[in-house]
Amino acid sequence: MAESGDSHSQGGTVVLTVDGSGLGRVGARPGLGRYLASLWEFRSFILFDSRSRIAGANSTNALGRLWMVLNPILDGLAYFLVFGLLLGTGRGIENFLAYLIVGVFLFRFTTQAVTSGSRSISGNASIVRAFQFPRATLPIATNIRELLQFGPTLAVMVVLVLVIPPMETITWRWLLMIPLLAVQTLFNVGLSLILARIVSHWVDFGNIIGFGMRLWLYLSAVFFSARRFEDIPPLMTAMHLNPMFCVLDIARQSMLYGQPADPARWGVLLAWTAALLVIGVVFFWMAEETYGEER
């Protein structure tokens, strides 16, 4: 029979009854409500992380910040050459250049935000392993960073729309861009949360995201008019359910055509945003304990 006792030479088994009232499980995932509250408690971390990295990200290129503006302009130029001039997809679109610019710039915002948001866990392995903090702060901080970086790009977009003939004039409807960008940012956050979990467990998926975003760009009426599909109702419905088409349509109607966008666009966009945010937060939170693992 095994014996207890202080002597270590005797071996055997001593069952220790531990008073667990003062203990917690290390790294345990808190409940969803507590988790959301902890995100709020880490708000200074989110803000500091998003701001500190803007300077760092731009220091690797010689032209730095300029690329944030040059990239969408060059993209727009390429699409204008291929689709506007060669293929003539712009025929029948009023002020095609501005139509294209709004499409390219706003779509690029989501592409950038979702791509870097999806890498926000896998690309920050060292800080994830070094400290215990709610991991969802990283995709959120990445999205705030992208929003801040989009500021100058947005200013250039506005200037281009104003100076490229036919010149547009500023109306009160331009104010709709503020809620639109807010909703678009939340939409990006929801999508980033879902993708960040997938990419952190399966890095290969990052390659698919690049492809998916390009396909989505081509399908979202960035350089053609959705009216092309008027005769094919299923395609038209699909387009109207495409959240990015809704973003672009609302922006164009408000900035270029001076008329209210179809309220259904707001409805579809808000529904997507709400669904992605809820699913994204829950889906991301469910794997909270696994993000520090080595792969």
Next chain:
Amino acid sequence: MTQSDPTTSDRSAAPRHALPTPPLPPAPADRVEDAAVVLDQAGMTYTVRSAEALGGRSLRSRLRGGASGLRTTTVEALKPLSLVVRQGESVGVVGTNGSGKSTLMKLVTGQLHPTTGHVYAATTPVMLGVNAALVRQVSGEDNIMLGCLAMGMSRVEAEAKYDSIVELSGLEAKALQLPLKAYSSGMASRLQFAIATAVDPDILVIDEALNTGDAQFRARTRSRIDQLREQAGCVFLVSHSMSTIQEMCTRAIWIEQGVLTMDSGAKSVTRTYARYTRKKARGDHEGALALLEAERGVLKRTPVTWPDDARPRRTTAS
């Protein structure tokens, strides 16, 4: 014995039958009220995806076998073990390279989650490691703020700690403005150490951190660790220096090949472990193995139960 209803007969007969040869001795239970860290059958098995070794297969079979060349292997880095560490204990951890010491420490700090069992602690343990990379693109200054905020400090608290962190790191103001990628590994680990010790943790895990940096920094690290040890409720110290462990720890555990081999006073564990490594170095593998088996044979195992089955469910606070 010949009763028709076997269930009632078993129940009533059990004590009488059990008397001559007790199948399981009733293990004596000790109560622990002041536990700081509790490992309850915690074990870790890694699944490693690796490229196929080139030498292993002929060219033809490799061509036929598809292009992936990937296979997964499972490595049992740590066999399930139970361990209770009380407030005020400092525990040295010894073992040869690859024995599972670091895995154990990662389980304690929550960086890894055990594949079996659970790890509990009174507060979130803080790891002082040598892996220095924080955010490479960002300046040292910003890394200090980021690290502090990531540990849950408020902006004001982080700013209040800033000067003491800079002082402990010993880095110059000019260096602090450079991005971390411009730092030497020594500078980076000094910064990491200074940041990690900014909070005064109750439970501290020190993984070889004493051996980094130059002599001057080592002296400073040493005094900061002594300070923290005095404040901390509980310290884990992984080291290959037996004298350090004897000096700093009250208790030590020896992990070998993923198995808890010894758990006793720091002096007796370090001496036995030193004897083991000497045998190994001399090439006396049988002697070393015998020593290992002997120690495992006399190890007092301490499985854990919870009163009224009330195992902790909440997460640890910092």
